[in-house]
Amino acid sequence: MALNLKEVAERLNMPVETVQRWVRQGKIPMYQNRGDYYIRHEMLTRWAEEHQLKVTIPNSSAGQTVQQTMGEGILPAMRRGGFLYHLAGDSKEILFKSAVDLTPNLESAERQQVYEKLLEREHLASTGIGHGIAIPHPRSHPGIGLRLPQITTCFLEHPVPFEAIDHKPVSVLMILLSDSTKQHLSLLSKLSFYLRDRSFRDFLLGAPPAKTLLETVARMEAQAK
Template identity: 35%
Template sequence: MNSFSKDTFLTTEEVARLLGLPEVTVQRWEHQGKIPYKIINGQVSFKKSEIIRWAKAHDLTIREKHGKSKDLISEHLLTDAIVAGGIYHNIDGDDVYTVFHNALNNLGFIDKKDHDRVFDELLNREELASTGIGNGIAIPHTRNRLDLNLNYAHVAIIFLNKPLPFNAIDGKPVTVLFMIFTTSVKEHLKMLSRISFVLQKSQLKEMLAGDIEDQNLITQIKQIESDAR
């Protein structure tokens, strides 16, 4: 290889990816002499700098990073979020205000100074529509996405001391809260579909109703989440 040239050479496939086009199109352009190429060792090669100049001259968009990385969402989104958020027992309170207040005091990942904002936003959301999704479970979350300095989703599972009237869809009082904090719409959407999937499993419904070790619960959720994929 020529050691002077710092140019990288690309294959047809790489050029296609760079320009966001099907490989066959690049091949056709090469046959029709529309795109500059070289033959190196009998192989069609494209000089990267030349292709970029050519694309600019023809007003074609170049994808600087091949296959733009989508927001990375963990395989075990819910499990990771629960591990980060924690599981809490015996949270007391006769109404939603007290319960939310007591719950927040337990959540170490939320800064004290943010408590008031989070509290208001949680209630704000409940006023629009109850997050009680039936079977004694609710999924409270803030109405607007607050900047809480979280790098990824946190879910706190909160077991209540006594059943709380929550205006849920099935009218049953709530005993477990899945309090959700997400960092983007994408993550929120993914989280909703994971929770929906996990909570439909009957073994989990039973576990939440009964007495269960935290570690077991997490293992179980991780197992179900793996099956989901």
Template identity: 35%
Template sequence: MDLKIKDVAELLQVSEKTIYRWIKENKIPSMRINWQYRFNRDAINEWVLKNNISVAEPIFDETESTKKADIVECLRKGGIHYKVAGSTVEEILKNAVALINAPPGLDKETIVWHLLKREAMMTTALGSGIAIPHPRTPLISDISCESVSMCFLNGPVDFKALDNMPVSVLFIVLSANQPRHLQILSQISHLCRKDGFMELIKRQALREEIFDYAGKEKKSWEHHQV
């Protein structure tokens, strides 16, 4: 579903002038059709979650598919990896994907190509030294193959983040559909707003420490949703 300037302004609770400014500064995903700006709803949803922006309405439905997305399970499938080498975005993504647990039947060259294509559209940097690389469209259909691969970089790399901070950790997300992708992205964003989790990132904590913390946070937000 495509949105107009007015729709996005109302959703984000800002003026239309602000939306035009964000377009000019390439801060918001948009496209131009017949001399008018249009916005893909899924792209805006993802952008909102990535940037932790308040909206005037829920951005995705709590369907059965979104409720079952499990960040801890996804992290265990994708794995936590350390000392990923590289000095450019392309080098980092190639070396990171070489380490991750790829879903059956999906070759790593394909994953890298789609990650780079998405990155060329707009940075996946979340800010505070974190990026969430992912394909624009799902590469898998089986939800049991979904994964999040957490990759600590050997050194910070410029991902053109809005806060100008170089990236030192990646969360590579492979999801089965857009609703589940948004749910996983929301859970990662939630974790990254926690001082305790950011401290684990800062000291590149052991895998089980990260799994344990994420598991406790998951139980906490599930409790508050009951």
């Protein structure tokens, strides 16, 4: 396989101008054919080895799988996490306990762990982001066997004090669970982005039915794109 200047430059991770200069100075053995310079792949590999340079093979398919789950919005995560209405309780402990018990896709052994992790996180700092909404989530993820991230939306029976930054009691919990920090962060920031929208917040506080809520989120995500 004969490579031209551009391909050589790509493989050596150098600018074409540099490779051109090397050819002119006779540092790299490329031959001329109808005005263009070429080098055989084997020769380039050997030359690079002699000069302790790395030859990389350009590829385009790397990192696609991560990108796919990273690129997806909060809608599938909300769908997977499900919705809990009229969640009763007066403290974080009781609320988390009953919410975690009802959260789908968790093994029974994991529930206790998730519960503890949520509480542990809450002890460090409240996840109440104000305006009556909290986004409880564990700080680290090992031990949770979820393959895909999920957001469980809980509408509380009555507002509960949550030590939120604006000191308002909380009436909606969006519990975010995932198994990797990258996905977690990406979802968290997307969720936070939508929650900055005042009309969406008000709509959430009204405990809308799952179907309308999902439709609204779908519309918002379409707009955001």
